[in-house]
């Protein structure tokens with residue numbers, strides 16, 4: 001099962017960055033696929049959301065480390081945008097815990113798709129162009 005499809009609009013045009021992002025999307029889909037096979041749905045969804053959050057946070061942490069290393073001036077805004085997505089995922093986790101939220105997948109897929117299409121092409125592209133001197 002696939003939660004999000006890799007799309008051309010995710011591409012930054014920088015090969016190594018696109019590769020990392022494709023890996024992130026693949027990780028998300030692997031986690032989602034495992035969720036589909038799991039029994040005990042409620043706990044499985046909670047675990048899935050936790051792992052999804054952590055996987056995305058790990059990618060963000062690497063970028064933020066790169067920004068600090070290069071004393072990148074755009075760090076605050078870029079980090080802010082990362083926090084927005086993590087906040088959204090935490091909101092979904094809380095809703096799920098309260099039982100308000102049954103099927104995480106539709107809204108989650110939509111949020112990730114919109115966020116990735118925008119963030120990869122703006123913040124990430126600018127960052128990687130700046131640090132590679134391009």
Ligand SMILES: [Fe+2]
Pocket residue numbers: 021059063120124
């Ligand atoms: Fe990124």
Ligand SMILES: [Fe+2]
Pocket residue numbers: 060063078082119123124
């Ligand atoms: Fe980023």
